[in-house]
Amino acid sequence: MRRVAVAGIGFTKVGEHWDRNFKELFAEATLAALKDANHMEIDQLYVANMMGAHLQGQLSMGAITAEAIGKPGLPAVRIEAGQASGGVAFHEAFKAVASGINDWVLVGGVEKMSDLLPEAVTSALAGAEEQDYTAYTGVTKTGLSAILHRLYSHEFGATPEEIGWFAARSHDNAVGVAHAQYPFKLSIERVMTSPMEADPIRMMECAAVADGAAAVLLGPADKIEAGIEITASTVATDHLSIAARKHPLTLEAVKKAATKAYEIAKVEPRDIDVLEVTDDTTIDGVLSLEDLDFFEKGMGAKLVAQGATTRTGEIPTNNFGGLKARGNPVGATGLYQIAETVLQLRGKAGSNQIPEAKIGMAQSMAGVGSTCAVTILRRV
């Protein structure tokens, strides 16, 4: 198995792109990644997209996006794993290069959510839950997170405000980020007085509807100058229903993917300098931090509130705003996380730079933990 590195990254601004379709967003991000790498030849394209069938009625996005970037004919395939589509597609791209079967592999994620009525998007997002046993009840993804939020507070005595701090911290990091959907501060007071979305989760604790695309070009490490090496890429799944799990507050898919990634990369959580986690709601972010083994179970919310995830804290997290503030175009999100980690490891994160960042981790999660992809990257 040969070593694989990131040769280039690209992304669009996250937001409501009323004037552009998914193909245009995809082309902007992927062509930016090729330009960044100064390398235009590719062997294989992976496309991460979650809700194209629900929202645009569109399948066959592999062939369509190959054509959209001016490369009709290219081997291309769409990967779907709910909100983890981006991270899982990256994993497939990594394997394609590591195997020696492909040399230059482009992986792009795209989601176009803002053309639709909010209820259509909510219903499509619930497509990542079991239709027969869970979604048919009418529960939303946020509703499921709300169950975990209540249980977390009950078991560990965390206050709603401590959990809410995750959103405020994310917004702090988005200030000045050109590609962020909401590049401004949001005080904990604003978070905690925003309307209820799914009691006890408030609107300002949830990522919003967004359009965007992000892309990464991978290649053999020995052919890339000053590349960022992929030292581990793992995927795991879990029971979809939280009732079927060992314990609802333990995200086994996250634990499994992370444990394996640490082992492969031969690092421990304390070696990680920069981290991107999946905070489509605040409680998802808190549980992720714990099951990635950065904080003890039950301590995450308290430590986030105290500042452990800020730029000068123990583990600088969601350094460009995360899903909440940079934005969450779901199928693309896992690739934004990886591209942002690469920016940090290159030392090109501008005013968001974490000094001396050498090892970074990105965690891309679907639903309330049904699929999780973990990537560890290292500056060489």
Added chain:
Amino acid sequence: MRRVAVAGIGFTKVGEHWDRNFKELFAEATLAALKDANHMEIDQLYVANMMGAHLQGQLSMGAITAEAIGKPGLPAVRIEAGQASGGVAFHEAFKAVASGINDWVLVGGVEKMSDLLPEAVTSALAGAEEQDYTAYTGVTKTGLSAILHRLYSHEFGATPEEIGWFAARSHDNAVGVAHAQYPFKLSIERVMTSPMEADPIRMMECAAVADGAAAVLLGPADKIEAGIEITASTVATDHLSIAARKHPLTLEAVKKAATKAYEIAKVEPRDIDVLEVTDDTTIDGVLSLEDLDFFEKGMGAKLVAQGATTRTGEIPTNNFGGLKARGNPVGATGLYQIAETVLQLRGKAGSNQIPEAKIGMAQSMAGVGSTCAVTILRRV
């Protein structure tokens, strides 16, 4: 890159499974493949499915099917490439083992179409065409094939009956096939007097709505006794719109994938003993035969009518009935084709056995050729 072989195959009967959902069908096929291989440990699961989002509202099928087969936690991902989903998922599974990253990879395809109204299925099938430029006109997949059918007759002087023979030949091969949806003969007279579906294509020239699941277990060739080796697995795409192509009657994706596969496997069309092609309509089957380079362009229909694809013909094709008669549960179809090819190469095809079959090919195609996966298998 290490050698990869098929360790086991499994599939359900194709038909209208009103009493079972997609998870149950998937479990039946995949567990049969594991039993066939006498090997229960797997590292990775790939799930091929085209229309789950359209028809069941279901995403995240990777995690769901991992749970459905009693392996929650397993790395699992859904692959979608329209009707080529099965062939493309097989390609990903092949790469995973060839790379040495995974040892035992299970790839299963499933589609559940019969719970829905026919118009919902027709609309979902059109999801594989460009929504912005093609599908919005209301044209169906069969309608697009009808355009090619007319042009083919015009350019090459083929008669509708010659093209219609593809369906009659497929049905001949389905007689006595336990897993076939329509295991009976269909005379050319019945084909040519059936109602018009999309003029000049008649209903009995089209694959029907079907449910089914098929699966293949792949592993390292040196660990499998009497395995069937995968000597080539390729994927290519093309412009989705037939108007954008070099010539509407040349399926460039098929040509590209096949040319590369012949090169990698170091064989020529005349070396292939058994063939499975994509005949969701008769004309798709005819064009596939030509662009896989078995017949000269323009000669396919005539030669099929004359018997060149029968069991004793030049290239025994669709030996268990193909999409028309074995059936076409779209996301699973590419894996039925591969499983059936394995049966032939094992010499276990019963009354459908082609004597001395040593090298087989399967072609899995989406739309009117937007994506094509080609697999070449060999008895070792």
